[in-house]
Amino acid sequence: EVQLVESGGGLVRPGESLRLSCAASGFTFSTYSINWVRQAPGKGLEWVSSISSSSSSIYYADSVKGRFTISRDNAKNSLFLQMSSLRAEDTAVYYCARVSSNYFDYWGQGTLVTVSS
Amino acid sequence: EIVLTQSPATLSLSPGERATLSCRASQSVSSDLAWYQQKPGQAPRLLIYETFNRATGIPARFSGSGSGTDFTLTIRSLEPEDFVVYYCQQRSFSLYTFGQGTKLEIK
Numbered sequence: 001e002v003q004l005v006e007s008g009g010g011l012v013r014p015g016e017s018l019r020l021s022c023a024a025s026g027f028t029f030s031t032y033s034i035n036w037v038r039q040a041p042g043k044g045l046e047w048v049s050s051i052s053s054s055s056s057s058i059y060y061a062d063s064v065k066g067r068f069t070i071s072r073d074n075a076k077n078s079l080f081l082q083m084s085s086l087r088a089e090d091t092a093v094y095y096c097a098r099v100s101s102n103y104f105d106y107w108g109q110g111t112l113v114t115v116s117s
Numbered sequence: 118e119i120v121l122t123q124s125p126a127t128l129s130l131s132p133g134e135r136a137t138l139s140c141r142a143s144q145s146v147s148s149d150l151a152w153y154q155q156k157p158g159q160a161p162r163l164l165i166y167e168t169f170n171r172a173t174g175i176p177a178r179f180s181g182s183g184s185g186t187d188f189t190l191t192i193r194s195l196e197p198e199d200f201v202v203y204y205c206q207q208r209s210f211s212l213y214t215f216g217q218g219t220k221l222e223i224k
Contacts, residue, residue, distance in 0.1 A: 035213070045153075045161065045204055047213035059211050095160055102208040103151035105172065107160040 002026040002106045004034075004096050009111030016086055016115075022079035022096030022108055030054075030074035033099040036081050038092035039110075046092070049081065050099070064090075086115045119144050119209045123216035129224040136192040138219045140205035143186075150188045151206045152181055155218075161204065165190060195221075 008020040022034065036048040049070040050059045058070055069082040079096050091114050097104035120143040130136055140150060149168040153161040163172040165181035168188060178193040192199055200223050205216040 037213075037215075044218045045155075045206075045215040047215065050211065050213070057211065061212075101167070102149065103163060103166045103206060104153075104161070105163050105166070107162070109160055 002098070004098065004106055004108035006094060006096055006108045006111035009094065009113045011114045011116065012086055013117050014087055014115055017082070017084040018086065018113060020081040020083065020094055020111060020113070022081075024077045024079065024096075024098075027098070029077040034072065034079045035097050035099055035104065036070065036079075037095045037097050037104070037107075038090075038113075039095070040089070040092040043092075048094070051079070083113070086113075088115050091115050118212060119146065119207055119214055121205050121207060121214055121216035123203075123205055123219045125219060126217070127220045127222060129222050130195055131224045132195050132197055134195050136190075136195055136199070136221055138190040138192075138203055138221075140183075140188040140190070140216050141186055142188070142207060144209075145185045146188075146207045147209070149207075150181070150183065152190045153204045153206065154201055155204065156198075156201045164203075192221075197223075 003025045005023045033052050035050045038048050051070045067085045071080045093110040093112050095110045096108045098106040122141045124139045152165040154164050155161045180191045182189050200221050202218050202220050204218050
């Protein structure tokens with residue numbers, strides 16, 4: 001069974017940093033691109049970042065470029081999102097999602113990040 | 118960046134009726150379209166991929182159609198559990214975008 005489990009969310013102050021993790025199981029992690037997608041409270045879905053299977057291709061939404069860094073450890077079946085210079089508008093549930101072709105076929109349950117003073 | 122606009126924002130129907138949800142792209146979508154269903158407090162679930170194909174375990178009452186810039190999710194004979202939020206999504210030049218969502222509510 002494919003599973004994606006996010007962790008690392010919490011309450012931080014504006015300007016601080018936070019690192020999210022996504023633990024994968026039930027599939028060959030090293031062969032899939034994995035993405036981060038977020039959802040602000042009561043709002044829609046926003047794509048955040050993408051990393052290819054070998055980490056050779058990385059992309060970011062303009063809203064997080066220069067502040068967030070995506071990475072992965074294929075040996076540990078793990079995905080990460082290092083978030084710095086956090087802003088109130090980064091408050092959201094962050095999901096990791098597996099990519100199949102051009103769509104997201106499996107999603108984690110999400111981890112909540114709250115940025116507030 | 119391709120912008121996806123979903124309409125209507127809210128659709129009020131009764132169980133047993135047919136729902137037609139629209140997703141319009143600002144430019145032609147070359148890589149086809151996906152649809153997701155999101156229930157309150159849950160992660161999105163893939164419903165339709167590559168415009169037409171139902172994901173594993175998705176009931177046959179869900180169908181997708183369209184091409185170019187206009188896409189449709191149709192739910193034939195609504196069940197009570199279908200009254201939630203739906204999103205369309207596309208990928209272009211390694212960037213992904215979602216529509217703003219359509220909330221299906223019970224009339």
